[in-house]
Amino acid sequence: MNDELAELYQELIMEHNRHPRHYGVLAPCTHQAAGFNPLCGDQIKLRLQIENDLIMALMFEGKGCAISIASASLLTEALEGKSLAEAHELFTLFHETLTGQPESSHHSARLGKLAALIGVQAFPSRVKCATLAWHTLEAALANKDTPVSTE
Amino acid sequence: MDKHFGKVFSPSDLREIRNDFPILKVKIKHRPLVYLDNAATSQKPQCVIDALDRYYSHYNSNVHRGLHELSELATTAYEQSRQRVAHFLKAKESCQIIFVKGTTEAINLVAQSYGRPLLKKDDEILITALEHHSNIVPWQVLCEQTGAKLRVAPINLQGEVIQEEYEACLSEKTKIVALAHISNALGTILPIKAMIAKARAVGAITLIDGAQAIPHLRVDVQDLDCDFYAFSAHKVYGPTGIGVLYGKKELLEAMPPYQGGGEMIQSVSFEKTVYQNLPHKFEAGTPHIEGAIGLHVALDYLHSLGYEGIAHQEHELLLYATELAHKHHLRIIGEAKEKTSILSFMVDNIHAHDVGTILNHYGIAVRVGHHCAMPLMEFFKVPSTVRASFAFYNTQDEIDALFEVIPKVREVFQ
Numbered sequence: 001m002n003d004e005l006a007e008l009y010q011e012l013i014m015e016h017n018r019h020p021r022h023y024g025v026l027a028p029c030t031h032q033a034a035g036f037n038p039l040c041g042d043q044i045k046l047r048l049q050i051e052n053d054l055i056m057a058l059m060f061e062g063k064g065c066a067i068s069i070a071s072a073s074l075l076t077e078a079l080e081g082k083s084l085a086e087a088h089e090l091f092t093l094f095h096e097t098l099t100g101q102p103e104s105s106h107h108s109a110r111l112g113k114l115a116a117l118i119g120v121q122a123f124p125s126r127v128k129c130a131t132l133a134w135h136t137l138e139a140a141l142a143n144k145d146t147p148v149s150t151e
Numbered sequence: 152m153d154k155h156f157g158k159v160f161s162p163s164d165l166r167e168i169r170n171d172f173p174i175l176k177v178k179i180k181h182r183p184l185v186y187l188d189n190a191a192t193s194q195k196p197q198c199v200i201d202a203l204d205r206y207y208s209h210y211n212s213n214v215h216r217g218l219h220e221l222s223e224l225a226t227t228a229y230e231q232s233r234q235r236v237a238h239f240l241k242a243k244e245s246c247q248i249i250f251v252k253g254t255t256e257a258i259n260l261v262a263q264s265y266g267r268p269l270l271k272k273d274d275e276i277l278i279t280a281l282e283h284h285s286n287i288v289p290w291q292v293l294c295e296q297t298g299a300k301l302r303v304a305p306i307n308l309q310g311e312v313i314q315e316e317y318e319a320c321l322s323e324k325t326k327i328v329a330l331a332h333i334s335n336a337l338g339t340i341l342p343i344k345a346m347i348a349k350a351r352a353v354g355a356i357t358l359i360d361g362a363q364a365i366p367h368l369r370v371d372v373q374d375l376d377c378d379f380y381a382f383s384a385h386k387v388y389g390p391t392g393i394g395v396l397y398g399k400k401e402l403l404e405a406m407p408p409y410q411g412g413g414e415m416i417q418s419v420s421f422e423k424t425v426y427q428n429l430p431h432k433f434e435a436g437t438p439h440i441e442g443a444i445g446l447h448v449a450l451d452y453l454h455s456l457g458y459e460g461i462a463h464q465e466h467e468l469l470l471y472a473t474e475l476a477h478k479h480h481l482r483i484i485g486e487a488k489e490k491t492s493i494l495s496f497m498v499d500n501i502h503a504h505d506v507g508t509i510l511n512h513y514g515i516a517v518r519v520g521h522h523c524a525m526p527l528m529e530f531f532k533v534p535s536t537v538r539a540s541f542a543f544y545n546t547q548d549e550i551d552a553l554f555e556v557i558p559k560v561r562e563v564f565q
Contacts, residue, residue: 005512009505009563040504041521041534063534065502066564123508 007119008126009066017066022076026059031143035062035136037128042068046136053084060136065129067120072133074114084141090114091134098127158459160543165464168456169544171196182514185549190335190363190493190540191518192385195449199389202448206441213437215414229440232447233430239450240380240397241371246429247403250438253394254362255285257381258329260396260433261358262289264406265379266327272298275324277355279317279341280306280530281334284523286360290329299326306530310337310485318349325355332364336522336538337485338469338493340368347377356402362386366542367465367491369458372397384442389449393442396433403429410435461543465492468541468550475554484536492541495522498557501564503535509563510537513556 026047035044042064049057058079060072079087094114097104100121108115120130156164169175172194177184186194206228212221214229230245237245251257266276276290280303287301294301302325304317321328328350333340347357358379361370365382372380379402383394398406408415408426412435417425426432453461469492476483476496484495498506507519518538521528528535539553 005509005563008508014564039520040502041525041528042502042504043534065504067505126504126508129504 004119004122008123010116010119012113012116013066013070013119016070016073020060020069020073022059022073022080024059024061026057029057031140033136033140033143035132035139037064037068037132039128040065042129042132044068044072044133044136046072046133046140048137048140050084050141055079055082055084055087060133064132065126067117067126067129068132071117071130072136074116075133075137078112078114079137087137087141091137094134095131097121098130154455156455156457156460158457159463160456160460164460165544165546169546171198171452172544173197173200175544179514179516180512185513185515185552187539187541187545187549187553188516188518189366189542189545190386190538192391193366193388193542194544195390195445196388196452198452199445199448203390203441203445206444211441214440215431225440228447229438229443232443235447235450236395236397239454240395241373242397243373244400247397247400249396249398249403249430249433250443251381251394251396251433252392252439253383253385254360254381255289255383255394257379257394257396258286258358258360259289260409261327261379261381261398262293264409264433265356265402266290266293266299267296268407270297270299270326273324274299274326275302275322276300276327276329277302277304277317277320277325277350278329279304279312279331281310281312281337281339281524281527282329282331283335283360283362284525285362286329286331287526290327303526306339306527309487310334310339311487311489312339312341312346314342314345317346321349321353321355323353325350325353327358328355329358329360332359332361332370333367333491333493334485334524334527335363335493336524336527336536337487337495338363338490338540339485339487340364340489340491342489343377344375347375351376363491363493366453367462378402384446384449387446387449388452390439390442390445393439393446395446400429403433408432408435412436414438456543464543465541468492468545468547469494471547472539472541472550472553475550479554479557481557484531484533493538494540495536495538497533497536498560499564501560503537505564506537506560509560510553510556513552513559515553515556517553 029047030050032047044062046060093107097107174194210221210224212225214226233248234245236248304320350357356378359377361382366387380397385391415435472494482497503519520535
């Protein structure tokens with residue numbers, strides 16, 4: 001397989017796509033939002049239980065491509081037990097990395113498993129797939145009722 | 152430009168045709184481009200590209216205003232294109248040809264200029280379940296404005312409009328029937344002549360979205376007896392940004408202008424403005440002059456190849472691709488008996504976006520997504536499909552290249 005493709009569809013991504021973590025409906029929950037990518041029809045629903053600014057639990061469900069599902073799954077793993085401030089910081093690092101911002105070259109160590117999605121950099125049309133769950137998270141934290149779109 | 156090709160293109164004809172399209176020599180990721188996204192937009196032959204170059208190099212000027220030589224040349228070329236389109240669609244008069252931005256604008260024009268003054272609460276607009284968003288949303292807007300209701304004639308699992316159900320949707324309440332001639336997502340060819348006659352029988356006017364049909368089929372608007380027919384130049388080997396609305400003269404004459412501005416007036420005072428006659432009443436502002444010139448040449452090019460040869464070549468490509476799709480156990484979405492050269496499919500449960508990314512890595516351009524037909528995707532219970540759409544310049548080798556990647560896709564997703 002071509003190097004760029006191998007980098008995109010690496011084992012960790014494929015594994016999370018086949019067996020997404022924290023998949024399902026979290027009830028009860030304190031925050032939730034739906035995310036939608038109008039380009040390809042991908043949909044994600046994210047529900048969180050937040051207490052004292054700490055993400056105690058979170059689950060997602062939805063339909064999407066391998067990148068959007070794996071990214072949502074990795075997000076839920078990365079954020080369980082984190083504070084809201086830490087979640088926002090991680091999103092900033094992640095977004096800067098995927099969009100190839102110059103300051104992002106030092107981020108990979110701090111991204112942990114999320115660094116597996118760095119390969120998306122080479123595929124600008126797929127960045128929205130990888131960030132769908134994160135935009136949904138932002139909407140859930142802001143408690144917006146209307147579905148968030150990546151467009 | 153006449154090529155005198157037969158009803159079946161020979162291998163040397165096909166080589167000559169491919170040579171007419173410079174973009175087909177482009178390399179993508181060090182591999183020859185395999186362009187199978189023709190339903191999104193078609194590639195342009197050298198003669199169309201040259202026509203645009205000639206216009207800007209030799210007689211660029213505004214139309215209908217200047218008295219100078221260049222303006223006369225540009226005006227003549229622009230109006231000759233209108234005559235060419237009228238002849239191409241077998242319209243009675245060239246004033247029935249309105250240049251618009253594309254099919255989408257044509258449909259919006261009819262909705263707002265014909266529909267809005269006429270429709271009342273509880274009147275009905277009928278479309279089908281396989282329409283492109285551009286033949287859904289303008290009618291929804293019109294319904295919101297007038298209180299009319301949008302009805303949708305259903306399709307079967309092959310992707311064909313169920314004709315009994317279509318008839319059952321028609322009544323004296325039906326004022327407008329808007330139909331795709333060919334489905335962009337499935338390739339289904341609708342039996343529009345019969346459907347138009349049925350709509351006419353209840354007193355409805357008909358609009359045909361011909362965006363996908365003009366590249367593949369000979370259209371005779373008088374024989375069809377439709378009230379409006381719309382298409383886009385860029386899907387028929389012409390430039391982007393220009394399209395055509397054909398309309399019956401008495402309807403167009405009775406309709407108010409769609410937009411106001413220059414070009415569409417006879418006289419303007421602050422008390423009263425007198426509009427131009429057809430077709431200029433609907434062409435406010437400086438038009439897409441080079442677009443019209445390019446469209447003229449594109450239609451000449453199509454004519455020089457002949458629809459028989461085009462239809463035969465594209466049908467062969469569709470049969471070949473369908474056979475390979477079965478061989479590779481792909482789920483084909485849309486298996487109508489009457490179908491044009493569009494193959495929409497799913498590779499197992501692999502998301503079309505992932506398939507498209509991998510295909511692109513091998514130089515193969517297809518469309519992945521919902522094809523601006525989200526209700527249709529909902530009907531087939533898929534979020535999106537991979538759509539390969541073939542033009543007469545495509546080859547069996549290119550289709551082989553597409554299907555050689557399918558096992559590689561499965562390897563990644565095993």
